[in-house]
Amino acid sequence: MKEGVEVTGIDVAGGRVQGVLTSAGEVATRLLLYCAGAWSSSIGRMAGLEIPVLPYRRHIAVTGAFPAVPRTNPMTVDFQTSLHFHPEGDGVLIGMSDRAEARGYATDVNWDFLEKMFEQAARRAPALAGAGIKTAWAGLYESTPDHQAILGPLPEVEGFWCAAGFSGHGFMQAPAAALLLAQLLLDQNSEIDISTFAFSRFAKGALVHERNVI
Ligand SMILES: Cc1cc2nc3c(=O)[nH]c(=O)nc-3n(C[C@H](O)[C@H](O)[C@H](O)COP(=O)(O)OP(=O)(O)OC[C@H]3O[C@@H](n4cnc5c(N)ncnc54)[C@H](O)[C@@H]3O)c2cc1C
Structure with missing residues:
Protein backbone atom coordinates (compact mmCIF):
# COMPACT_ATOMS: atom_id res chain seq x y z
CA MET A 1 0.00 0.00 0.00
CA LEU A 54 -23.05 8.56 -4.84
CA PRO A 55 -21.56 10.97 -2.25
CA TYR A 56 -23.79 12.63 0.36
CA ARG A 57 -22.61 14.94 3.15
CA ARG A 58 -23.51 13.84 6.67
CA HIS A 59 -22.99 15.81 9.90
CA ILE A 60 -22.12 14.89 13.47
CA ALA A 61 -22.06 17.23 16.48
CA VAL A 62 -20.85 16.50 19.99
CA THR A 63 -21.91 18.45 23.07
CA GLY A 64 -19.86 19.30 26.13
CA ALA A 65 -20.56 17.49 29.43
CA PHE A 66 -24.29 16.74 29.48
CA PRO A 67 -25.45 14.82 32.59
CA ALA A 68 -29.12 14.84 31.45
CA VAL A 69 -28.18 12.03 29.04
CA PRO A 70 -26.32 9.47 31.19
CA ARG A 71 -23.74 7.07 29.77
CA THR A 72 -26.24 4.22 30.15
CA ASN A 73 -28.57 5.87 27.61
CA PRO A 74 -28.81 3.63 24.51
CA MET A 75 -28.21 4.82 20.95
CA THR A 76 -31.57 6.35 20.05
CA VAL A 77 -32.81 6.78 16.48
CA ASP A 78 -35.89 8.62 15.18
CA PHE A 79 -36.32 6.99 11.77
CA GLN A 80 -38.93 9.53 10.74
CA THR A 81 -36.37 12.36 10.67
CA SER A 82 -33.11 10.34 10.89
CA LEU A 83 -32.18 12.22 14.08
CA HIS A 84 -29.99 10.01 16.26
CA PHE A 85 -28.00 10.46 19.43
CA HIS A 86 -25.95 8.51 21.96
CA PRO A 87 -23.66 9.26 24.89
CA GLU A 88 -20.14 10.23 23.82
CA GLY A 89 -17.69 10.59 26.71
CA ASP A 90 -19.52 12.77 29.22
CA GLY A 91 -21.45 14.49 26.41
CA VAL A 92 -23.86 13.48 23.68
CA LEU A 93 -23.21 12.79 19.98
CA ILE A 94 -26.05 13.96 17.71
CA GLY A 95 -26.52 13.38 13.99
CA MET A 96 -29.20 13.83 11.35
CA SER A 97 -29.30 13.58 7.54
CA ASP A 98 -30.11 16.69 5.55
CA ARG A 99 -32.48 14.96 3.16
CA ALA A 100 -32.92 18.15 1.14
CA GLU A 101 -29.22 18.39 0.29
CA ALA A 102 -28.19 17.25 -3.20
CA ARG A 103 -25.28 14.88 -3.59
CA GLY A 104 -21.78 16.32 -3.67
CA TYR A 105 -18.30 16.20 -2.23
CA ALA A 106 -18.49 19.15 0.20
CA THR A 107 -17.38 18.23 3.73
CA ASP A 108 -17.39 21.64 5.39
CA VAL A 109 -19.84 22.05 8.28
CA ASN A 110 -23.17 23.66 7.39
CA TRP A 111 -23.90 25.48 10.66
CA ASP A 112 -27.40 26.51 9.52
CA PHE A 113 -28.26 22.85 9.15
CA LEU A 114 -26.81 22.06 12.58
CA GLU A 115 -29.15 24.66 14.05
CA LYS A 116 -32.11 22.81 12.49
CA MET A 117 -30.70 19.52 13.77
CA PHE A 118 -30.57 20.82 17.35
CA GLU A 119 -34.11 22.21 17.05
CA GLN A 120 -35.27 18.77 15.95
CA ALA A 121 -33.31 17.14 18.79
CA ALA A 122 -35.06 19.38 21.33
CA ARG A 123 -38.48 18.55 19.82
CA ARG A 124 -37.85 14.79 19.89
CA ALA A 125 -35.98 14.64 23.19
CA PRO A 126 -36.74 17.77 25.24
CA ALA A 127 -33.84 17.01 27.61
CA LEU A 128 -31.54 17.98 24.74
CA ALA A 129 -32.97 21.50 24.57
CA GLY A 130 -30.07 22.94 26.56
CA ALA A 131 -27.37 21.16 24.55
CA GLY A 132 -24.59 23.21 22.98
CA ILE A 133 -22.04 22.19 20.38
CA LYS A 134 -18.50 21.42 21.54
CA THR A 135 -17.34 20.18 18.16
CA ALA A 136 -18.86 19.22 14.82
CA TRP A 137 -17.75 17.70 11.57
CA ALA A 138 -19.06 16.39 8.27
CA GLY A 139 -18.05 13.48 6.07
CA LEU A 140 -19.39 11.61 3.08
CA TYR A 141 -21.81 8.73 2.94
CA GLU A 142 -21.13 6.55 -0.10
CA SER A 143 -24.61 5.49 -1.07
CA THR A 144 -25.78 2.78 -3.45
CA PRO A 145 -29.40 2.58 -4.68
C1 LIG B 1 -20.84 11.47 9.71
C2 LIG B 1 -20.65 10.00 9.45
C3 LIG B 1 -20.96 9.09 10.44
C4 LIG B 1 -20.79 7.75 10.22
N1 LIG B 1 -21.10 6.86 11.20
C5 LIG B 1 -20.92 5.54 11.01
C6 LIG B 1 -21.24 4.60 12.04
O1 LIG B 1 -21.68 4.97 13.13
N2 LIG B 1 -21.06 3.29 11.79
C7 LIG B 1 -20.59 2.85 10.59
O2 LIG B 1 -20.46 1.64 10.42
N3 LIG B 1 -20.27 3.70 9.59
C8 LIG B 1 -20.44 5.04 9.77
N4 LIG B 1 -20.14 5.91 8.76
C9 LIG B 1 -19.78 5.38 7.44
C10 LIG B 1 -18.33 4.98 7.34
O3 LIG B 1 -17.52 6.08 7.70
C11 LIG B 1 -18.05 4.58 5.88
O4 LIG B 1 -19.00 3.62 5.45
C12 LIG B 1 -16.66 4.01 5.76
O5 LIG B 1 -15.69 4.94 6.20
C13 LIG B 1 -16.37 3.65 4.32
O6 LIG B 1 -15.08 3.11 4.27
P1 LIG B 1 -14.37 2.86 2.88
O7 LIG B 1 -13.03 2.30 3.21
O8 LIG B 1 -15.28 2.12 1.96
O9 LIG B 1 -14.22 4.34 2.24
P2 LIG B 1 -13.32 5.55 2.76
O10 LIG B 1 -13.02 5.44 4.20
O11 LIG B 1 -13.99 6.79 2.25
O12 LIG B 1 -11.96 5.34 1.99
C14 LIG B 1 -11.88 5.55 0.59
C15 LIG B 1 -10.46 5.96 0.31
O13 LIG B 1 -10.23 5.93 -1.11
C16 LIG B 1 -9.37 7.01 -1.40
N5 LIG B 1 -9.48 7.33 -2.84
C17 LIG B 1 -10.55 7.79 -3.52
N6 LIG B 1 -10.24 7.97 -4.81
C18 LIG B 1 -8.92 7.63 -4.95
C19 LIG B 1 -8.02 7.63 -6.04
N7 LIG B 1 -8.38 7.99 -7.28
N8 LIG B 1 -6.75 7.23 -5.79
C20 LIG B 1 -6.34 6.84 -4.57
N9 LIG B 1 -7.17 6.82 -3.49
C21 LIG B 1 -8.44 7.22 -3.69
C22 LIG B 1 -9.88 8.14 -0.52
O14 LIG B 1 -8.88 9.14 -0.37
C23 LIG B 1 -10.15 7.38 0.78
O15 LIG B 1 -9.00 7.35 1.60
C24 LIG B 1 -20.29 7.28 8.96
C25 LIG B 1 -19.96 8.20 7.96
C26 LIG B 1 -20.13 9.56 8.20
C27 LIG B 1 -19.78 10.54 7.10
Whole structure:
Protein backbone atom coordinates (compact mmCIF):
# COMPACT_ATOMS: atom_id res chain seq x y z
CA MET A 1 0.00 0.00 0.00
CA LYS A 2 1.21 3.52 -0.81
CA GLU A 3 -0.31 6.53 0.91
CA GLY A 4 -0.66 9.87 -0.87
CA VAL A 5 -0.68 8.22 -4.29
CA GLU A 6 -3.64 8.83 -6.58
CA VAL A 7 -5.04 6.23 -8.96
CA THR A 8 -5.48 8.07 -12.25
CA GLY A 9 -6.40 5.26 -14.62
CA ILE A 10 -6.92 1.54 -15.02
CA ASP A 11 -5.41 -0.36 -17.90
CA VAL A 12 -7.98 -2.81 -19.23
CA ALA A 13 -7.22 -4.94 -22.29
CA GLY A 14 -8.70 -8.18 -23.52
CA GLY A 15 -11.54 -7.83 -21.03
CA ARG A 16 -9.30 -7.91 -17.98
CA VAL A 17 -7.28 -5.66 -15.70
CA GLN A 18 -3.66 -5.34 -16.81
CA GLY A 19 -2.45 -2.54 -14.59
CA VAL A 20 -3.11 0.62 -12.63
CA LEU A 21 -1.90 4.11 -13.53
CA THR A 22 -1.01 6.23 -10.54
CA SER A 23 0.52 9.61 -9.71
CA ALA A 24 3.64 7.63 -8.78
CA GLY A 25 3.82 5.61 -12.00
CA GLU A 26 2.28 2.49 -13.44
CA VAL A 27 1.74 -0.74 -11.53
CA ALA A 28 1.29 -3.91 -13.57
CA THR A 29 -1.31 -6.20 -12.01
CA ARG A 30 -3.99 -8.60 -13.11
CA LEU A 31 -5.93 -8.17 -9.89
CA LEU A 32 -7.39 -4.91 -8.58
CA LEU A 33 -9.51 -4.65 -5.43
CA TYR A 34 -10.88 -1.18 -5.20
CA CYS A 35 -12.32 0.37 -2.07
CA ALA A 36 -12.63 4.05 -2.94
CA GLY A 37 -15.64 4.90 -0.77
CA ALA A 38 -17.54 7.97 -1.99
CA TRP A 39 -15.18 8.27 -4.99
CA SER A 40 -16.01 4.80 -6.29
CA SER A 41 -17.96 5.84 -9.38
CA SER A 42 -14.96 7.73 -10.81
CA ILE A 43 -12.69 4.71 -10.26
CA GLY A 44 -15.30 2.48 -11.94
CA ARG A 45 -15.38 4.76 -14.99
CA MET A 46 -11.63 4.29 -15.38
CA ALA A 47 -12.43 0.66 -16.19
CA GLY A 48 -15.48 1.50 -18.31
CA LEU A 49 -17.95 0.58 -15.56
CA GLU A 50 -20.87 2.61 -14.19
CA ILE A 51 -20.78 1.85 -10.49
CA PRO A 52 -23.73 3.44 -8.68
CA VAL A 53 -22.11 4.95 -5.60
CA LEU A 54 -23.05 8.56 -4.84
CA PRO A 55 -21.56 10.97 -2.25
CA TYR A 56 -23.79 12.63 0.36
CA ARG A 57 -22.61 14.94 3.15
CA ARG A 58 -23.51 13.84 6.67
CA HIS A 59 -22.99 15.81 9.90
CA ILE A 60 -22.12 14.89 13.47
CA ALA A 61 -22.06 17.23 16.48
CA VAL A 62 -20.85 16.50 19.99
CA THR A 63 -21.91 18.45 23.07
CA GLY A 64 -19.86 19.30 26.13
CA ALA A 65 -20.56 17.49 29.43
CA PHE A 66 -24.29 16.74 29.48
CA PRO A 67 -25.45 14.82 32.59
CA ALA A 68 -29.12 14.84 31.45
CA VAL A 69 -28.18 12.03 29.04
CA PRO A 70 -26.32 9.47 31.19
CA ARG A 71 -23.74 7.07 29.77
CA THR A 72 -26.24 4.22 30.15
CA ASN A 73 -28.57 5.87 27.61
CA PRO A 74 -28.81 3.63 24.51
CA MET A 75 -28.21 4.82 20.95
CA THR A 76 -31.57 6.35 20.05
CA VAL A 77 -32.81 6.78 16.48
CA ASP A 78 -35.89 8.62 15.18
CA PHE A 79 -36.32 6.99 11.77
CA GLN A 80 -38.93 9.53 10.74
CA THR A 81 -36.37 12.36 10.67
CA SER A 82 -33.11 10.34 10.89
CA LEU A 83 -32.18 12.22 14.08
CA HIS A 84 -29.99 10.01 16.26
CA PHE A 85 -28.00 10.46 19.43
CA HIS A 86 -25.95 8.51 21.96
CA PRO A 87 -23.66 9.26 24.89
CA GLU A 88 -20.14 10.23 23.82
CA GLY A 89 -17.69 10.59 26.71
CA ASP A 90 -19.52 12.77 29.22
CA GLY A 91 -21.45 14.49 26.41
CA VAL A 92 -23.86 13.48 23.68
CA LEU A 93 -23.21 12.79 19.98
CA ILE A 94 -26.05 13.96 17.71
CA GLY A 95 -26.52 13.38 13.99
CA MET A 96 -29.20 13.83 11.35
CA SER A 97 -29.30 13.58 7.54
CA ASP A 98 -30.11 16.69 5.55
CA ARG A 99 -32.48 14.96 3.16
CA ALA A 100 -32.92 18.15 1.14
CA GLU A 101 -29.22 18.39 0.29
CA ALA A 102 -28.19 17.25 -3.20
CA ARG A 103 -25.28 14.88 -3.59
CA GLY A 104 -21.78 16.32 -3.67
CA TYR A 105 -18.30 16.20 -2.23
CA ALA A 106 -18.49 19.15 0.20
CA THR A 107 -17.38 18.23 3.73
CA ASP A 108 -17.39 21.64 5.39
CA VAL A 109 -19.84 22.05 8.28
CA ASN A 110 -23.17 23.66 7.39
CA TRP A 111 -23.90 25.48 10.66
CA ASP A 112 -27.40 26.51 9.52
CA PHE A 113 -28.26 22.85 9.15
CA LEU A 114 -26.81 22.06 12.58
CA GLU A 115 -29.15 24.66 14.05
CA LYS A 116 -32.11 22.81 12.49
CA MET A 117 -30.70 19.52 13.77
CA PHE A 118 -30.57 20.82 17.35
CA GLU A 119 -34.11 22.21 17.05
CA GLN A 120 -35.27 18.77 15.95
CA ALA A 121 -33.31 17.14 18.79
CA ALA A 122 -35.06 19.38 21.33
CA ARG A 123 -38.48 18.55 19.82
CA ARG A 124 -37.85 14.79 19.89
CA ALA A 125 -35.98 14.64 23.19
CA PRO A 126 -36.74 17.77 25.24
CA ALA A 127 -33.84 17.01 27.61
CA LEU A 128 -31.54 17.98 24.74
CA ALA A 129 -32.97 21.50 24.57
CA GLY A 130 -30.07 22.94 26.56
CA ALA A 131 -27.37 21.16 24.55
CA GLY A 132 -24.59 23.21 22.98
CA ILE A 133 -22.04 22.19 20.38
CA LYS A 134 -18.50 21.42 21.54
CA THR A 135 -17.34 20.18 18.16
CA ALA A 136 -18.86 19.22 14.82
CA TRP A 137 -17.75 17.70 11.57
CA ALA A 138 -19.06 16.39 8.27
CA GLY A 139 -18.05 13.48 6.07
CA LEU A 140 -19.39 11.61 3.08
CA TYR A 141 -21.81 8.73 2.94
CA GLU A 142 -21.13 6.55 -0.10
CA SER A 143 -24.61 5.49 -1.07
CA THR A 144 -25.78 2.78 -3.45
CA PRO A 145 -29.40 2.58 -4.68
CA ASP A 146 -30.30 -0.01 -2.01
CA HIS A 147 -27.90 1.29 0.65
CA GLN A 148 -25.94 -1.94 0.65
CA ALA A 149 -22.26 -2.47 -0.16
CA ILE A 150 -20.98 -3.87 -3.46
CA LEU A 151 -18.73 -6.82 -2.68
CA GLY A 152 -16.79 -9.24 -4.86
CA PRO A 153 -15.58 -9.56 -8.44
CA LEU A 154 -17.23 -7.70 -11.33
CA PRO A 155 -17.47 -10.23 -14.16
CA GLU A 156 -17.63 -7.39 -16.74
CA VAL A 157 -13.88 -6.86 -16.27
CA GLU A 158 -11.85 -9.85 -15.16
CA GLY A 159 -9.60 -9.12 -12.19
CA PHE A 160 -11.69 -6.14 -11.03
CA TRP A 161 -12.91 -6.61 -7.44
CA CYS A 162 -14.94 -4.24 -5.35
CA ALA A 163 -15.47 -3.47 -1.67
CA ALA A 164 -17.30 -0.16 -1.75
CA GLY A 165 -20.64 1.58 -1.41
CA PHE A 166 -21.11 0.78 2.29
CA SER A 167 -23.74 3.51 2.39
CA GLY A 168 -22.94 4.91 5.81
CA HIS A 169 -22.38 1.65 7.69
CA GLY A 170 -18.90 0.72 6.54
CA PHE A 171 -17.23 0.77 9.95
CA MET A 172 -19.58 -1.93 11.18
CA GLN A 173 -19.29 -4.08 8.08
CA ALA A 174 -15.60 -3.64 7.23
CA PRO A 175 -14.15 -6.46 9.39
CA ALA A 176 -16.59 -9.08 8.07
CA ALA A 177 -16.39 -7.78 4.50
CA ALA A 178 -12.59 -7.90 4.51
CA LEU A 179 -12.50 -11.44 5.93
CA LEU A 180 -15.08 -12.83 3.51
CA LEU A 181 -13.54 -11.14 0.48
CA ALA A 182 -10.10 -12.49 1.43
CA GLN A 183 -11.58 -16.00 1.68
CA LEU A 184 -13.30 -15.59 -1.68
CA LEU A 185 -10.11 -14.33 -3.32
CA LEU A 186 -7.82 -16.98 -1.88
CA ASP A 187 -10.13 -20.02 -1.59
CA GLN A 188 -12.86 -19.19 -4.16
CA ASN A 189 -15.33 -19.70 -1.32
CA SER A 190 -16.37 -17.70 1.74
CA GLU A 191 -17.85 -19.03 4.97
CA ILE A 192 -20.88 -16.77 4.45
CA ASP A 193 -22.39 -16.40 0.99
CA ILE A 194 -22.06 -12.74 -0.04
CA SER A 195 -23.47 -13.10 -3.54
CA THR A 196 -26.48 -10.92 -2.63
CA PHE A 197 -24.00 -8.02 -2.48
CA ALA A 198 -22.77 -8.64 -6.05
CA PHE A 199 -22.63 -5.76 -8.54
CA SER A 200 -24.88 -7.80 -10.87
CA ARG A 201 -27.88 -7.17 -8.55
CA PHE A 202 -28.35 -3.71 -10.10
CA ALA A 203 -28.70 -5.05 -13.66
CA LYS A 204 -31.01 -7.82 -12.45
CA GLY A 205 -33.12 -5.44 -10.36
CA ALA A 206 -32.44 -7.73 -7.39
CA LEU A 207 -31.87 -4.95 -4.87
CA VAL A 208 -31.75 -5.73 -1.14
CA HIS A 209 -33.00 -2.54 0.47
CA GLU A 210 -31.43 -1.57 3.79
CA ARG A 211 -34.15 0.57 5.33
CA ASN A 212 -32.39 1.52 8.55
CA VAL A 213 -29.71 3.80 7.14
CA ILE A 214 -29.83 7.14 8.92
C1 LIG B 1 -20.84 11.47 9.71
C2 LIG B 1 -20.65 10.00 9.45
C3 LIG B 1 -20.96 9.09 10.44
C4 LIG B 1 -20.79 7.75 10.22
N1 LIG B 1 -21.10 6.86 11.20
C5 LIG B 1 -20.92 5.54 11.01
C6 LIG B 1 -21.24 4.60 12.04
O1 LIG B 1 -21.68 4.97 13.13
N2 LIG B 1 -21.06 3.29 11.79
C7 LIG B 1 -20.59 2.85 10.59
O2 LIG B 1 -20.46 1.64 10.42
N3 LIG B 1 -20.27 3.70 9.59
C8 LIG B 1 -20.44 5.04 9.77
N4 LIG B 1 -20.14 5.91 8.76
C9 LIG B 1 -19.78 5.38 7.44
C10 LIG B 1 -18.33 4.98 7.34
O3 LIG B 1 -17.52 6.08 7.70
C11 LIG B 1 -18.05 4.58 5.88
O4 LIG B 1 -19.00 3.62 5.45
C12 LIG B 1 -16.66 4.01 5.76
O5 LIG B 1 -15.69 4.94 6.20
C13 LIG B 1 -16.37 3.65 4.32
O6 LIG B 1 -15.08 3.11 4.27
P1 LIG B 1 -14.37 2.86 2.88
O7 LIG B 1 -13.03 2.30 3.21
O8 LIG B 1 -15.28 2.12 1.96
O9 LIG B 1 -14.22 4.34 2.24
P2 LIG B 1 -13.32 5.55 2.76
O10 LIG B 1 -13.02 5.44 4.20
O11 LIG B 1 -13.99 6.79 2.25
O12 LIG B 1 -11.96 5.34 1.99
C14 LIG B 1 -11.88 5.55 0.59
C15 LIG B 1 -10.46 5.96 0.31
O13 LIG B 1 -10.23 5.93 -1.11
C16 LIG B 1 -9.37 7.01 -1.40
N5 LIG B 1 -9.48 7.33 -2.84
C17 LIG B 1 -10.55 7.79 -3.52
N6 LIG B 1 -10.24 7.97 -4.81
C18 LIG B 1 -8.92 7.63 -4.95
C19 LIG B 1 -8.02 7.63 -6.04
N7 LIG B 1 -8.38 7.99 -7.28
N8 LIG B 1 -6.75 7.23 -5.79
C20 LIG B 1 -6.34 6.84 -4.57
N9 LIG B 1 -7.17 6.82 -3.49
C21 LIG B 1 -8.44 7.22 -3.69
C22 LIG B 1 -9.88 8.14 -0.52
O14 LIG B 1 -8.88 9.14 -0.37
C23 LIG B 1 -10.15 7.38 0.78
O15 LIG B 1 -9.00 7.35 1.60
C24 LIG B 1 -20.29 7.28 8.96
C25 LIG B 1 -19.96 8.20 7.96
C26 LIG B 1 -20.13 9.56 8.20
C27 LIG B 1 -19.78 10.54 7.10
